Amino acid sequence: MTYLNILEKIGDDWGTTRADDKITATLASRVTDENPNHHLWNNRGTWWCHFTLHRSDFTAERIRVSLKTSDLELARRRRDNLLQSFSTVS
Numbered sequence: 001m002t003y004l005n006i007l008e009k010i011g012d013d014w015g016t017t018r019a020d021d022k023i024t025a026t027l028a029s030r031v032t033d034e035n036p037n038h039h040l041w042n043n044r045g046t047w048w049c050h051f052t053l054h055r056s057d058f059t060a061e062r063i064r065v066s067l068k069t070s071d072l073e074l075a076r077r078r079r080d081n082l083l084q085s086f087s088t089v090s
Contacts, residue, residue, distance in 0.1 A: 026054040027086045037072075039079055047075030049082055 039049050047067045054060045067078045 027051060027083065036076065039083070040067075040072075040075055045070045047072065047078075049075075049079045051083070053086070 039051050041048050041050065047069055048064055049067055050062065050064045052060055052062050065082060067075045067082075069075050069078065
C-alpha cells in the first residue's frame with residue numbers, strides 16, 4: 001500500500017469513509033487520553049500523520065501521510081478520519 005493508495009481510499013475531501021471502503025490491516029496504535037496528538041507531528045508548519053500497519057502475512061509498513069494543514073484542530077480531525085479508514089483483521 002502506498003501513500004497514493006491511502007489518499008484514493010479516503011478521498012481528497014478527508015470525509016468519513018464508507019464501511020465498504022475500509023482498508024484491511026491491523027493498525028498499531030497506542031492511544032491515550034493524555035496525548036491528543038498521537039500519530040501527529042509538525043514538519044515545518046505542516047501536520048503529518050504516521051502509523052504502522054501490520055498485515056496478515058506478517059509484514060509491516062510504516063505509513064506517513066501529509067494532512068496538508070497547519071491548523072492543529074483540523075489535523076486532528078483529518079487524522080481521526082484517516083485512522084477510521086482502517087479495519088482490524090480478526
